[in-house]
Amino acid sequence: MDVKQIEKQVIMQTYARNDLVLQKGKGTRVWDDQGNEYLDFVAGIAVCNLGHAHDIVTEAICRQAGTLLHTSNLYYTEPQVRLAQLLTQHSFADKAFFCNSGAEANEAAIKLARKYASEKYGPLKNRIISTEMSFHGRTMATLTATGQAKVKKGYDPLLEGFVRVPFNDLNAAREAMDETVCGFLVEPIQGEGGVIVPDPDYLRNLRELCDERGVLLMFDEVQTGMGRTGTLFAYQGFGVEPHIMSLAKALANGLPMGAIVAVEEVAESFGVGSHATTFGGGPLVSAAAVAVMEVLTSEGFLEGAAEMGEFLAEGLREVARSSPIIRQVRGTGMIWALDLDREAKPFVAKAQSRGVLINCVQDKTLRFTPPLIVTREEIERLIQVLQEILV
Ligand code: PLP
Numbered sequence: 001m002d003v004k005q006i007e008k009q010v011i012m013q014t015y016a017r018n019d020l021v022l023q024k025g026k027g028t029r030v031w032d033d034q035g036n037e038y039l040d041f042v043a044g045i046a047v048c049n050l051g052h053a054h055d056i057v058t059e060a061i062c063r064q065a066g067t068l069l070h071t072s073n074l075y076y077t078e079p080q081v082r083l084a085q086l087l088t089q090h091s092f093a094d095k096a097f098f099c100n101s102g103a104e105a106n107e108a109a110i111k112l113a114r115k116y117a118s119e120k121y122g123p124l125k126n127r128i129i130s131t132e133m134s135f136h137g138r139t140m141a142t143l144t145a146t147g148q149a150k151v152k153k154g155y156d157p158l159l160e161g162f163v164r165v166p167f168n169d170l171n172a173a174r175e176a177m178d179e180t181v182c183g184f185l186v187e188p189i190q191g192e193g194g195v196i197v198p199d200p201d202y203l204r205n206l207r208e209l210c211d212e213r214g215v216l217l218m219f220d221e222v223q224t225g226m227g228r229t230g231t232l233f234a235y236q237g238f239g240v241e242p243h244i245m246s247l248a249k250a251l252a253n254g255l256p257m258g259a260i261v262a263v264e265e266v267a268e269s270f271g272v273g274s275h276a277t278t279f280g281g282g283p284l285v286s287a288a289a290v291a292v293m294e295v296l297t298s299e300g301f302l303e304g305a306a307e308m309g310e311f312l313a314e315g316l317r318e319v320a321r322s323s324p325i326i327r328q329v330r331g332t333g334m335i336w337a338l339d340l341d342r343e344a345k346p347f348v349a350k351a352q353s354r355g356v357l358i359n360c361v362q363d364k365t366l367r368f369t370p371p372l373i374v375t376r377e378e379i380e381r382l383i384q385v386l387q388e389i390l391v
Pocket of ligand 1: 101102103104106135136137138187191192220221222223224248249
């Protein structure tokens with residue numbers, strides 16, 4: 001089957017795909033339909049944090065698939081409850097709600113903030129602040145919240161009740177935060193925006209401001225969560241807790257799953273019938289996510305990943321020192337970016353032809369989000385390829 005040719009005929013053309021048909025993955029490696037092997041520094045866009053076909057996750061999925069796939073949320077199931085227990089034990093939160101994607105998680109966060117504020121302060125406190133260059137998803141509400149014009153084109157009218165301020169700008173946040181604002185939605189590190197890390201005290205000051213004004217702080221950790229930044233959740237690295245956090249991507253290491261977790265007082269606003277989804281928190285995805293949480297929180301795992309993240313950072317800085325076309329190295333943990341002085345896309349193809357998968361965000365930024373199990377030797381291979389191509 002000529003996959004690439006037929007894809008053009010039968011799939012809506014919303015993706016600019018790389019010239020590659022992938023067939024198989026194991027650990028940090030994937031293979032194409034010709035049997036060529038690639039080192040994967042994309043990991044399904046920060047999704048396969050434990051690598052491809054991780055033994056413990058695969059075993060959990062196979063076991064659950066042969067036991068019970070789906071029940072709907074009309075019934076209790078153990079994997080869902082166990083997962084909520086793990087997420088709340090290992091975070092600031094008291095309660096979870098499960099859905100199926102990052103956009104849906106943010107949608108739930110927005111709804112929860114509005115519900116809480118309407119019950120506590122009345123219907124006029126309903127506006128959501130988000131930040132320029134943010135990315136929160138493609139549903140109408142999350143698209144409206146997203147701070148990138150290119151993803152909104154053609155979809156007017158967008159939703160009411162949203163306002164955007166520059167990221168990492170406390171004064172702008174202060175000015176925008178009037179009595180009509182109920183929530184501030186922000187990525188602790190902007191991923192799709194180009195791996196933008198805020199000043200160390202931005203999020204802490206934002207939390208103080210939110211507390212002063214009766215506004216819920218919502219961290220979109222869809223991309224930064226699940227160990228990506230060196231701690232289980234990015235907020236832990238910044239030492240600032242939100243009221244609500246959204247998760248997805250790496251939560252089930254590749255099965256589609258999203259979640260929000262929140263502090264008790266806020267979570268209580270989601271009562272019976274106030275929000276729901278058919279598939280959310282189903283036994284299969286929950287069993288996978290339980291396995292993911294158990295591996296991520298096993299002794300030494302995150303510390304090891306953080307150490308490799310440092311090694312990756314050093315390597316990238318070394319490349320930057322010898323390459324005149326690199327303007328900046330940014331990131332933390334296992335999420336890094338190289339800002340170039342030119343279009344980044346051709347370098348993605350060049351790396352691919354040398355057996356390494358990377359991707360670009362924005363026009364001039366290369367992003368690196370390998371599985372957290374990546375080894376020193378594999379990082380050295382990436383660095384060697386970058387030394388060859390970024391000249
Ligand atoms: N939020 C952030 C920070 C993301 O990076 C993404 C996807 O890239 C989303 C939300 C949307 O997630 P999904 O594509 O699963 O809807």
